[in-house]
Amino acid sequence: MSSVVKKFFIASMFMWAAPVAILYGFNHNILPGSTHLDSYSLTLLSGFLAVISVNIVIAIYICMAMKEPSDKHEPDPAFLASAKASLRQKPNEAEDSSPTREKEE
Amino acid sequence: MPASSSAAMVGASSTWSRALMQISPYTFSALGIAIGIGVSALGAAWGILITGSSLIGAAVKAPRITSKNLISVIFCEAVAIYGVIVAIILQTKLESVPPSQLYAPESLRAGYAIFASGIVVGFANLACGLCVGIIGSSCALSDAQNSSLFVKILVIEIFGSALGLFGVIVGIIMSAQATWPSK
Numbered sequence: 001m002s003s004v005v006k007k008f009f010i011a012s013m014f015m016w017a018a019p020v021a022i023l024y025g026f027n028h029n030i031l032p033g034s035t036h037l038d039s040y041s042l043t044l045l046s047g048f049l050a051v052i053s054v055n056i057v058i059a060i061y062i063c064m065a066m067k068e069p070s071d072k073h074e075p076d077p078a079f080l081a082s083a084k085a086s087l088r089q090k091p092n093e094a095e096d097s098s099p100t101r102e103k104e105e
Numbered sequence: 106m107p108a109s110s111s112a113a114m115v116g117a118s119s120t121w122s123r124a125l126m127q128i129s130p131y132t133f134s135a136l137g138i139a140i141g142i143g144v145s146a147l148g149a150a151w152g153i154l155i156t157g158s159s160l161i162g163a164a165v166k167a168p169r170i171t172s173k174n175l176i177s178v179i180f181c182e183a184v185a186i187y188g189v190i191v192a193i194i195l196q197t198k199l200e201s202v203p204p205s206q207l208y209a210p211e212s213l214r215a216g217y218a219i220f221a222s223g224i225v226v227g228f229a230n231l232a233c234g235l236c237v238g239i240i241g242s243s244c245a246l247s248d249a250q251n252s253s254l255f256v257k258i259l260v261i262e263i264f265g266s267a268l269g270l271f272g273v274i275v276g277i278i279m280s281a282q283a284t285w286p287s288k
Contacts, residue, residue, distance in 0.1 A: 047277035
């Protein structure tokens with residue numbers, strides 16, 4: 001369970017960090033080639049690259065999640081124990097209630 | 106009435122249009138940015154609450170579904186991130202203009218472009234977040250019953266998340282042409 005949550009958190013962090021970093025890089029001229037652009041193309045390019053980076057992170061997460069083996073079905077042990085206990089109780093309760101119903105009739 | 110309409114000055118034929126044109130373009134820009142990020146976050150939160158509650162409930166009896174169905178939560182979160190991206194882009198588009206140019210047509214145009222961009226992104230992301238949330242909740246429930254259904258429902262979810270993408274693309278293109286008059 002913890003590996004699932006860890007993957008999710010790492011993917012979420014990348015999803016936030018990548019587009020903000022790309023936008024920051026373009027606006028503060030850190031990325032190479034960003035100084036020569038006029039503001040129209042700068043906005044378009046930085047915006048589209050940021051959106052594409054978010055989608056790339058999503059696609060990577062989908063690939064990672066689909067690869068996990070989900071064939072084993074392991075029910076929660078506490079739930080299983082209480083289910084088995086209720087199964088043992090139920091036949092006794094059925095025997096107790098049926099004679100009372102016959103009396104009422 | 107004729108006296109007040111003739112007193113309603115230059116370039117305006119009625120008092121309503123004059124009132125609208127006297128609103129500062131910065132008001133419209135600020136509203137656009139606020140609506141863009143605020144309503145996107147609303148859509149993302151709504152989607153995550155719908156899909157998250159179903160996911161946690163279904164995972165009680167079928168814990169294997171959690172790792173794959175977190176994809177729905179990631180799609181909803183992407184919606185919020187689109188709102189953040191557009192808000193950052195829009196606030197870099199805000200520039201100061203000298204007071205004489207504040208109500209020039211080009212200023213008004215820039216203000217309206219930023220406003221429209223924010224509204225487009227906000228409401229597209231609201232719809233997308235809701236859509237992906239409801240699909241994700243059904244996906245979790247059906248995956249718990251029958252794991253072969255997951256991939257088919259994921260295709261529907263990808264179509265749903267394309268709605269937010271359309272809004273972001275149009276919003277970015279609209280905001281790219283928000284140029285304030287320079288002097």
